[in-house]
Amino acid sequence: MNYIILDLEWDGAFYPKIGRFINQILQIGAVKLNEKFEIIDTFEQTVRSSFSNRVSKRFAELTGITKEKMLSGVSLDTAFTEYNNWVGNDTVTMTWSNSDIYTLIDNQNNITDQKLKIEKYLDLQKYVQDEMRSRGIEVSSQISLLNAANQLNISIDESVLHNAKYDSIACAALFKECYNSERFNSMVINASDPDFLSRYTFKPHFITDINDPAIDRSVFDFKCETCGSPLKLKGEWRARNCAFYADMLCTECRIKYFTRVRIRKLYDSVKVHRKLYIKRKKEQKNDM
Numbered sequence: 562m563n564y565i566i567l568d569l570e571w572d573g574a575f576y577p578k579i580g581r582f583i584n585q586i587l588q589i590g591a592v593k594l595n596e597k598f599e600i601i602d603t604f605e606q607t608v609r610s611s612f613s614n615r616v617s618k619r620f621a622e623l624t625g626i627t628k629e630k631m632l633s634g635v636s637l638d639t640a641f642t643e644y645n646n647w648v649g650n651d652t653v654t655m656t657w658s659n660s661d662i663y664t665l666i667d668n669q670n671n672i673t674d675q676k677l678k679i680e681k682y683l684d685l686q687k688y689v690q691d692e693m694r695s696r697g698i699e700v701s702s703q704i705s706l707l708n709a710a711n712q713l714n715i716s717i718d719e720s721v722l723h724n725a726k727y728d729s730i731a732c733a734a735l736f737k738e739c740y741n742s743e744r745f746n747s748m749v750i751n752a753s754d755p756d757f758l759s760r761y762t763f764k765p766h767f768i769t770d771i772n773d774p775a776i777d778r779s780v781f782d783f784k785c786e787t788c789g790s791p792l793k794l795k796g797e798w799r800a801r802n803c804a805f806y807a808d809m810l811c812t813e814c815r816i817k818y819f820t821r822v823r824i825r826k827l828y829d830s831v832k833v834h835r836k837l838y839i840k841r842k843k844e845q846k847n848d849m
């Protein structure tokens with residue numbers, strides 16, 4: 562098995578075909594490591610935009626990819642084909658944070674019919690963060706490559722960062738330093754699974770339609786805090802501010818309650834947050 566560290570450089574540009582900005586991939590860089598974490602091959606290809614003849618100033622400064630360099634690149638289709646021929650079989654592909662994957666999916670959906678070959682996938686940023694935390698190092702959730710390297714005492718030539726190939730070489734050093742087979746195996750995702758793309762493009766959200774089939778209706782059942790009897794719904798559930806609200810009554814103790822249920826839809830699960838408030842004295846007296 563080989564490890565692939567993939568690094569995409571992209572620039573935002575307005576794409577008339579879809580009527581919005583897209584982060585178009587303008588460089589693909591990667592390194593291939595053997596099982597001893599030795600770099601056995603590298604890949605770098607610059608991509609010519611299919612719809613824009615310029616690059617942003619910031620992008621050019623950050624990556625060294627000037628307008629001239631971009632215009633002398635190959636098409637995204639060609640770059641993907643070259644990459645797929647280079648990458649080979651039996652690989653785990655890693656990227657520093659999954660933003661590369663979002664960008665890749667957006668490009669695959671809108672710019673090219675080709676797919677970049679990813680057999681298995683690991684979010685290297687998350688992996689390194691978890692390993693650092695296990696070593697007692699405090700880390701923020703979106704740590705930069707440079708910051709992680711500094712904290713792990715890995716020296717990186719800063720002058721070549723943000724070039725796709727050299728970013729990948731820096732990632733390789735971090736991966737080698739942080740390798741832990743148990744953690745690695747538990748975090749690797751099978752990317753040949755058609756679910757992979759939908760999982761990465763899925764955006765968690767609050768459910769605001771009370772009839773959403775993802776809702777288990779029992780989340781709306783509450784019990785009296787005093788006697789434990791099921792509460793009786795007074796009126797109807799109301800959706801407001803990403804949550805559902807209702808007035809309820811314990812028919813045994815005559816205590817009035819106010820309830821809130823917030824339901825968050827994740828890719829393969831639903832998270833429910835429920836709250837029960839006893840109404841204030843004044844409200845207890847009204848409308849019994």
Ligand SMILES: [Zn+2]
Nearest residue numbers: 785788811814
């Ligand atoms: Zn009660």
